[in-house]
Amino acid sequence: MEEKGVDSIPHEAQEDRKVIGVREESHEQLKVKPDSPTKEGNGKLESAKAEKVEVIEENARLKMMLDRIEKDYHSLQLQFFDILKQDHQLPQKSAPHDDDDDGKEPDQLVSLCLGRRSSPSSDESRKDDKQSTNSRKARDQDDQDWKSSLTLGLDSKLSTETVTNDHNPSSENSVEELNNKEEEAAGETWPPRKIQRTMSNNGDDDVNVAKQSHVKRARVCVRARCDTPTMQDGCQWRKYGQKIAKGNPCPRAYFRCTVAPACPVRKQVQRCLEDMSILITTYEGTHNHPLSVTATAMASTTSAAASMLLSGSSTSQSGLTSTTTTSDHQLHGSSNLYGSSSNFSIYDNSRPKHLYFPNTTTSSSALFPTITLDLTTPSPSSSSSTHVNNKFSSIFHSSSRFPTSSVSFSSGDQSNSSLSTIWGNNGYHSFNSNLPYNNQTHVGSLSLGKQSQEHVYPTFMDKTQQAGTTSQQALAETLTKAITSGPSFRSVVATAISSLVGANQGNQGQREAIVQNLLQTLASNTLSSQDEKGCASSYFNGFSTTSSNSQTRSSLIEAALPLSIVNSSTSIPPSNNKEQNS
DNA sequence: CGTATTTGACCGGCGC
């Protein structure tokens, strides 16, 4: 009974991963099926044959597209790595290293992970990847730099990928294991307890998988003022347990997502001990089903935050062991750590380790890195950060296993009514099992423009458009500022643009001009909340109009940076956008 | 009657 979700997961993941294969199977079925001997069946046979031909043709087209995409992906990846290496050598040399860093590691990068999610067919991509060992060797050097990179993504493999990088920071490892992780993540089941129990009888591989899934999960803790028992985050939840956790008399409720039967996402809800009006919601896992825009925004933001966190963890460790852990005090609300109200501190070159939360509990949650998004503070001022940091420092003092960071999305007065809207309509996070690629969320979220979104989720679009935009703007602003203000982000954006633009144009001056232009656009969008444009979308839109092969490249870049605040509403060239926002 | 919630029991991880 309890395993039914577990059993269904691999099946679904497999379907998602091998849509083309499914098509092939359908042919074979048509082939195998004996023709109906009856005249009545002849008509059906003809139609079936015609359909078969169509399917074959479509299959061939898809395969061609797949090959093309893979080739583009690999070439772009190589170019990206090359330029990344070139462009970062100087800043790295000039940048001071942390005492704790070994000096080999570059400044923390916001890794765009170009194309990493674009590996469409697991099998083919794996083969292709293995065949391209030469190119991978060429990338190895850069991959070393990647181990501290930050993956900005929203899909289910975020956490898996980054955490696995902790164990094996090499990019090739990530690439090769990508599909496995996607598979795991798509069908990732939380609980592994019973699975582990079962798997322990099945062999080492399964055990390892279970262990992996146990280690890789990241959590995103959202603190928000909310009078209702739970936050309205757009998902359907079913309560499956409640506990009085140590340190907080308020019971902690456990929910699992019921939108899809096998959805692995769960959340914990608990009142803050210090301020009962604050609801602490901890999300874990990634939805494996389409979400409403509201839920999408939440999922996207939390996923992005989780990815940042995990990336931060990867930077902070030597690559073999996890170094920090979350504290349940977060869940209890007794602590909060602000990296900075205007910066994701894990981007901060100076000290990702500052974000470590020592574990003061023996909870298994301590195994999970957690990032806290604080929606409760009155203003993203330094004073609030100081306050919380003081609180943090007064509470925690020991070592930790995973980095835990906190990001303030404060936008002034955060009433509970704004909680649902703060996650608003700026994100689009969709799992589409019908997509030919397994990078569900990315393909789904990125390839769709506003029109598509409206087509898919008209009611949600309307709903969210009606919703107040102030909080959304505030969130977008904060997140945008946080991301764009970091030199790492800028450098990597510049690098990515350079790599992509330079793929065909190779004009350094032009590239730099484009980079500058786009960064200005980013800044403009950040400062301008009038049009609710997220930085990434504007950037991407601008880029797509700037580069040749714009469609492919913008898709790739968007795939690399599916920020939660992306609002793929309009495509405005940088110049226009700039004028608009200035 | 079907579904959702409650709640005590159970399990596994971790620290001592």
Add this chain to the structure above:
DNA sequence: GCGCCGGTCAAATACG
């Protein structure tokens, strides 16, 4: 090895 604790299960209960 034992106990604590967080997390989950599942039977009992509540609800519409």
